[in-house]
Ligand SMILES: Nc1ncnc2c1ncn2[C@@H]1O[C@H](COP(=O)(O)OP(=O)(O)OP(=O)(O)O)[C@@H](O)[C@H]1O
Ligand SMILES: Nc1ncnc2c1ncn2[C@@H]1O[C@H](COP(=O)(O)OP(=O)(O)OP(=O)(O)O)[C@@H](O)[C@H]1O
Ligand code: SF4
Ligand SMILES: [Mg+2]
């Protein structure tokens with residue numbers, strides 16, 4: 001089947017490409033069995049762009065992000081595939097070499113802001129530590145730079161706040177400090193895992209605005225993880241939709257919102273009521289729940305919940321199929337034969 | 353829809369925090385729940401939404417003010433009248449993971465209220481439980497299983513069945529969907545909507561999801577730091593918000609539409625929500641308000657009736 005060979009993402013020229021993840025798999029061995037958390041994922045990030053990973057709880061978003069930094073605990077985790085960052089495969093680097101990349105080349109804002117700050121250290125010192133790790137700056141220089149960075153992320157009265165401990169900061173301010181720490185060394189890639197999920201919308205708007213302005217002023221490439229499609233629409237150039245440890249659709253942000261190709265993406269977009277639209281009769285809802293990652297289904301992971309499922313979907317995993325320019329969906333509906341078959345073959349009669 | 357089931361008058365709920373001061377979680381609110389309607393309650397985290405819900409159903413005693421059930425002050429209810437109120441006003445809790453006892457089967461969780469209120473026993477009880485589970489889309493086979501074996505959406509259904517078990521007329525739904533995935537949220541909201549129609553329920557729907565609140569509510573109240581700052585029929589509130597906070601809040605919600613997002617005028621607020629411990633005098637929104645003037649600091653504005661059920665608490669409106 002030739003369609004099987006279509007690349008999942010259209011690879012840009014190597015100069016434009018900052019990060020290329022190829023065939024990433026992550027398994028966790030637990031008492032209950034092996035969790036197949038990430039199941040053969042490939043995507044790339046171009047320099048300067050913002051790509052968003054969306055998907056529901058447990059679909060492998062954080063594990064993917066942590067894999068890029070090789071922060072997956074091993075064991076119980078097991079990782080395979082390649083992660084090319086500026087042409088170097090991070091998978092083959094030693095822990096010492098990785099330490100030079102973390103924080104300096106790739107900054108990360110983790111999902112839980114409360115646990116990722118050290119409660120016993122003043123915030124200014126926490127920013128300085130990062131600079132001390134990665135730069136040869138003198139103590140005085142470090143302090144000056146740390147202050148600059150705190151100002152850059154709009155911490156009001158940065159001098160006075162410098163010596164305060166995290167508990168004296170609100171959730172929004174802590175998130176600013178975490179972003180400050182992540183960008184302290186001006187990394188070329190910033191990975192932000194649900195950076196605003198714990199925050200209120202008016203505070204969220206402030207933080208997102210900050211990320212937008214940092215992208216403009218520092219040219220940082222951003223990998224943004226979120227389940228909020230509103231945040232995606234505001235921030236992303238491109239989107240990867242995750243479902244049960246796989247990418248089911250990727251494409252330009254506008255294309256995906258306008259013409260979602262995968263039934264999961266379609267259902268997701270129509271199940272959210274919009275604040276700018278009046279009451280519809282009934283919300284579209286997706287019946288059922290995502291599959292168990294201990295024993296993922298043989299065919300399409302969305303099969304059990306999909307209203308358009310065909311016979312083939314139960315047994316064969318759908319290959320990534322090019323839908324439009326730069327838009328790729330892993331769904332049998334977009335196979336060249338599917339349209340003809342769907343019309344002529346009564347439901348349930350198809351064999352593969 | 354003129355029948356007021358539950359009403360709060362000048363309701364206050366303060367918490368004394370030794371050594372820190374008085375936390376004014378709810379600081380003088382008025383609201384009414386009409387039979388069969390859904391009143392949405394929105395506002396930022398910590399503004400007092402859950403405390404309002406808990407005080408309304410009698411889980412907290414008000415520090416000041418009254419809660420009236422069918423016109424009668426609930427503090428004065430005794431005997432069967434009190435039991436009737438306790439049974440009629442139920443709550444669905446914020447967190448479907450924490451609010452169900454992991455040692456109990458789903459059937460027993462649902463039956464708890466039936467037992468407490470001695471509504472039925474034996475075969476009748478079993479049948480009632482199965483009927484309730486069926487009502488929320490769960491089967492006979494779920495009754496003997498434990499809650500921790502269930503998904504978030506299923507747990508939330510169990511929470512709903514438990515609340516419905518005692519035949520309530522009022523349900524306070526405290527963030528019933530916020531712990532759920534987007535694809536499951538619609539299932540639960542559709543369920544709540546169909547139950548409302550079939551059982552003539554009245555809802556207080558607490559949420560910070562402004563899209564969902566618009567979808568499900570007839571009227572919406574916006575809270576800020578323990579007070580209601582605006583209150584209106586849903587369409588009015590979303591199309592003609594008047595309070596500077598409501599305006600900022602609505603403009604801050606990102607729309608799932610890249611084109612509209614790009615062209616959107618956003619009101620960015622500076623700073624953080626002030627502490628509810630000994631809040632400053634005057635309007636609580638003063639420190640972040642883009643339209644604040646000197647008057648705003650003097651006294652806290654009370655809700656002004658603008659007609660058509662639209663109320664706003666702002667000196668410049
Ligand atoms: N250390 C671990 N040991 C065992 N299983 C794990 C571990 N870390 C993650 N998992 C499992 O891997 C799967 C993917 O988890 P991940 O944290 O990536 O989800 P996510 O998409 O980030 O979800 P959320 O939106 O809830 O943050 C889940 O089923 C999770 O339970
Ligand atoms: N039992 C209590 N003792 C002391 N303080 C409390 C108690 N319950 C609530 N509070 C405080 O009262 C304020 C309002 O809390 P509440 O839970 O009502 O807010 P909320 O609007 O429901 O927030 P969220 O959106 O985060 O659920 C908060 O500052 C909270 O810390
Ligand atoms: S009363 Fe004053 S401070 Fe409060 S919202 Fe209105 S204008 Fe702003
Ligand atoms: Mg995660």
Ligand SMILES: [Mg+2]
Pocket residue numbers: 401402403446526527
């Ligand atoms: Mg609450």
